[in-house]
Amino acid sequence: MLAAFTALVGAIFGGLWFAPRVIVALKWHQPIRLMSEPPPAHWAAIVRDRVPISKKLRSEDFERLLKLIQVFLAKKNIEGAGGFDVTEEAAITIAAQACLLLIWRNTGMYPGLRTIIVYPSATIPKMLDSSTGGFEESLSPIVGQSWGAGVVILSWDSADFGAFDPRDGKNVVLHEFAHQLDQETGEADGMPVGLPLSAVKPWAEVMEKHFRLLRAADRKGRKTVLDGYGATNYAEFFAVATEAFFEKPERLRHTKPDLYGLLTDFYGVDPADGMRGMGDGLGMEDE
């Protein structure tokens, strides 16, 4: 009886877990269609100036980044708020960082995302309260936020500074767009879409191990390569790990090689080894 009950619960909840992932995977697998016309020539200088991590890219990857930026800007609304005027430079700076996560992945262009709202600095946005249908102010100022409902919020000064220093392990745009990848499954749980079934178990085990280690370190006030904010929950852990992966890759590889290896497979690139593309990221194996 107990076994039958367990099987029934497993079928129901397994279905709930699995069904959105199948639906999203279909959307996610729609490949990005690059445009036939080349991106404007002056974009390359803007990306090199404003997003210095791009200087590590191999020339073919840099060209692909420019083409991804072109698609991103055509498909997503970037809106200023709080008096912020979205210049071309600002839009490209944000798009370049968001698209960095996609260069080596066979994936869609953030299929659930419609709008990026940019404030001049850390802000207290009004949030939609789904229970009342009204708007409520968030409790504290935020520098970025990723909503499952197709919206990313950024503060421009944090987005700009995050790009300006590519080695401090803090990058709000990489952080929020890692959340977007995570939320493509329908929930933010640190397990993004695109993992083949064979990778789900090792992913869960390694993430869990390092999440617990970070929690313990954070409780003792001990600093690690991962920002202590990642100890908040699995979703924040994945976003924080993504920041460290791109901005402190050598240290992450040295101190947490299994976590570094997972992220290398997932993003399809080895940032500690000259930003070498693996050519066969997890997303590509999943076809």
Ligand SMILES: [Zn+2]
């Ligand atoms: Zn976060």
